[in-house]
Amino acid sequence: MILIYLLKVSACTLIFFAAYQFFLAKLTFFNLNRIYLLLMLGLSFGIPALTIENRHEIMVSNQEIPSKIAYSNDSVIEQDFVDESSAANNSLNWDQVLMYVYCSVLVFLVFRMLFVMVRIQIQLRKHAIDRSGAVILVNEKSTIKNCSFFNQIIIDSSLQYEEKNLVIKHESVHVKQLHVVDKLLVNFVTAILWFNPIIYFWRNAIDHNHEFLADRETAKVADKKVYASLLLNLAMPAQNFAMNSFSKLPLKNRIMMLYKEPNAKPQKLAYVVIIPVLMICCMAFINRKEIIIERKSAGNQASADTPVKPNVYAMNYLNSNIKVNPNTAFNEVEPVLVIDAGHGGKDDAGSALDGQKEKDLNLRAVKILQEEAEKRGVKVVLTRSTDQFLSLRDRLPTGEATAFISIHHNATQAGAPVPFEGIEVYVSKQNSNIKAAEDLGTGLLSKLKQLNGMEVRDSLKNGSLFLLRESKAPAVLIELGNISDGKTLNYINQEKNIRRISNLILDGFVAFSKRGC
Template identity: 35%
Template structure:
């Protein structure tokens, strides 16, 4: 869905820019300016929808009072199945159908471009007429004559006198000198990407025409316009959309009109100034605006001394009632994190995690460390450490060791608290170069969701089965997690689910779930959904601020 939205936004940009050209610029004789307008705005149409534009917003800590109305939980009759498995029948996967059609069209145009390039390469083996610096002049024929591409010019001199050949050669050499082939390649690639967009065909046609207008005006000069027009009439061919610059492919009537048209007054160049508002409008309509919370009083530092950027701090936290003891304990912990003891333990833990270390077993120990009550005391370089049991999963590890053993440990994690030595959880242990212990893998979880401190449920799973209202907004979706299915319903007034698509791994928060099957739940009161566990993502305004507050 993200790709589809991007292509539609790029198409809308081309429509906006090309409409401006068609209405105001196409009749002007500023051919070089028109060339750059067409080329730059075509490229901008692909860039603008990808722009990320940060917008600073003050981090206001004052919350407006919110009134919450507790709604009764209910299920639609058709969604409740007793003693039966709930089967969700997904509708037609229109997104997949659209993608298949899009890639089919792009593939066909890509194949056509490849065929044209192969024909060009084969023509290079033909008769060479001349070498003019870096430009090669080749013998053309009825099907492939009087054209140019890159630094190769094809001349079909049948039924032409020397003066006419000279005019045609001068014309094509100007195309080569002005690098018109680069414009055509860009336009063709844009046509492949946006083949469904009618405006991209207008761009391709206008770029070709503008090339001819620009070269005709230079090649004909002021005194040879009549002869030049006669040559155009003599060599007129059907307009075939290829990547080559043909001498007489552009519409004859337009070329002769532009050839004899009076140059546009320089005063009208002011029209090009209006391009800037067009670019601004496109950015406002299609660029991505990221709201950055700014708190100028925030001055946090990481353990390595680096400052923590304000916009990297999650501006919300759980609403949790804390006892006076908990508040006091939290304050004490914050104070400890600013101490030298904390900094030293952070550095020591990072060093231990990155290497296999040799330790000596001292004996068993009973600890008041928050992470472990009993363990094995080990030493290294005169410092004490505690060997843990992987949070109670591998208690038999201590029976394998006896005082005096010299062991090699590969840590899987290193924990530390305010009191006591560092606690090492081992990935494996070697004695006499033989592995005597390897950590057991964590058992597969058998639950649909967990709880936060504020009693909000959260689940990490895959977003599937997105169903939509006729206007395209989400109606229902399913989070698949650990063999469970959590279906959640979305109101038509809910926010847009931007930057999240079917198949993404998401963190889903909710309350008031209703069990509808052995491993199935239905949720009406969802709180937030995010593809990044560090952020709350898309928030449901009806429930989010009941359980979370700004920091």
């Protein structure tokens, strides 16, 4: 989610800026400080965008465990959520609301920045009385004066000759060192991170550093007392952040830096602090992904990390007879797996022992399953990819689908015994295509029984649920464990285990899709 990414970026800016304030801000190595501020700003965006893949190789048996079509009826299943509100599909999605608010403010700030730059050009045309190369003289009525804007230096025509030369010298440094590029960059970043208070301090730090650089160069050809006096005489409040103004309030830091003795070169060792700070941000905010690589203990079958696209044959799900080993008369088509993350939005369903909501666990598992499917070249369609409420009918596959799997987690009431803590697979005998659903369900169970660390029900369960009854594609519902059980919850909280389960589910789907019917 983009907002989570931006929060990580904001956390990086906080850490990097704190290091700057504590160790570097008072040093007179202004060029190095400029590099630090710009580089760390870029890294603040880059670090949370990186992902490190942790690959784990596991050995699995090449021999499948057969699964007969059998049913058991001794555990709990969630009931269909019935929405009694007439405005069910209009429920408020706070993720979307926050996204709309964020984007609205972002667009407003970007347009405001563009408007300010256009307004400056209009003001210059209106009040300019003389142009000499990059120097523009403006009359006393102009509110834009004694500053630089891109490669233009704007000077108040009423200044004395010596004063004009000092201002021109100062602003020429801004122009030659391309400070306007820094300002455009940091203003754009400020628009992106408008909710982050640190970015405004960061922008001020870059602005102050520009002035320190220009003051240092100007002081080389001018008397410091005369120059400091001119700074005080021409001081004015900052009007906008699109220009480099010669003198704007407050001036305390600029005057202090003007008279401060340059730091000795050995003090540059202070920049070594960047290394541990960078390591902290990398360890805290670089994303990590667990990748399970399966190796067969016998035979020469391909490993799970090899993207193999299975041969899939056109299926007619209105026909209840399964035809194994299809001949060449079948047309090869792309497999489509529709995956449903149960519940969502106002339908929280159950809660885990640690407070996690089932709807969130379902969505997490579905997204991991989608990632693993993409590695294999299996096309996946999600019924929902965010925390939103969908009616049961809206979850059903509407297009061509090879199979439909709804992902859930079981839960029992507080204090009640847990009848079964492991994985269960449900179908509905009321579905007219029950034979294909049973074939899919038993195939999934056969693969899931290879799982270590969690018990798997050895038979299908019959559930009179809307999704299982009404789906035209072969449909199953998988309960990925009971979140009221501590051991099970600890197991499914580990991403590597969910990826392992996902690969076993995909193994079952691929085997099913190759049969044709």
